[in-house]
Amino acid sequence: MVLLLAQLPGGEQYYTATIPEAPTRASGTNISSRGS
16 A cells, blocks of 8 residues: 655645545545644
8 A cells, every 4th residue: 555645735744545446635534644
């Protein structure tokens, strides 16, 4: 599984798994929050 580091405009970072079958930003189960 490939993990990408996404940088949100709010300054929050989170690792998201690249899953073609499901939008990673819409699937909270695939997102690990890194700070808030």
